[in-house]
């Protein structure tokens with residue numbers, strides 16, 4: 001469970017709504033309950049030195065540390081984690097890169113717990129005023145990347161921390177990054193539990209690790225783990241799937257216009273194993289392409305394909321609704337075995 005004051009949820013929803021084409025985000029500060037549930041007392045916007053593009057968000061570390069130091073002194077609250085937006089990128093879960101960033105930060109800071117909040121435009125709407133989804137994640141062992149199923153609980157009204165800031169003379173002069181949402185703003189939003197997806201993900205963890213491959217480049221260390229424990233019944237043993245070769249030969253040619261030198265690829269099961277999310281990204285992080293691949297009963301298909309480039313403001317949908325693209329037959333066996341619902 002992740003608790004957040006309505007004033008803080010509104011601040012991050014408003015920030016998300018203002019940037020439908022790039023990733024934005026901020027810091028989450030608060031306290032942990034005795035049962036290990038975070039309560040967010042302050043959600044900031046990006047600090048002045050943050051990096052934001054269509055494909056990534058990096059919070060301003062100096063700003064983050066300064067706010068944390070100040071609030072620890074004045075109110076005894078600390079950093080809980082970060083929130084960020086996947087705008088209309090088509091990625092409705094944390095990416096492998098997002099989870100690795102949290103793991104790295106937890107190891108560096110030696111903090112056992114962390115949380116993440118993800119926002120994204122519901123459906124494929126990128127219109128101003130479009131509905132925004134919010135999905136909370138709690139890490140019970142952040143350094144190891146262990147997530148717990150998480151629900152969002154909204155606490156009514158104004159956070160006491162924000163109220164104190166306003167009493168102290170308004171937050172606008174402190175930093176634009178501490179601004180709340182305008183009182184009149186009421187953009188539509190919904191919360192999405194990470195419960196179902198993450199329960200499945202936990203079950204899928206060994207499979208997911210094995211399927212993660214850095215293609216066209218160096219493999220991450222965990223890709224060398226090759227045990228068949230946890231593989232779905234009837235699935236090909238993961239180490240018998242030549243992902244590099246299959247994707248290089250059959251998927252990479254679909255990516256017209258993307259520089260394929262040093263392209264990285266991660267394939268992860270989603271939707272309780274019924275589909276694969278294939279994230280392709282240039283080493284320089286300038287372009288990201290997300291393919292959703294599944295077995296449609298007859299053949300392996302790409303049913304959604306979105307892309308975004310750091311130097312362009314829009315993200316692009318390549319597959320029209322209800323017009324899945326068939327993949328080469330050579331991929332049928334692997335995709336069928338890896339995506340059949342269990």
Ligand SMILES: [Zn+2]
Nearest residue numbers: 086094095098
């Ligand atoms: Zn992300």
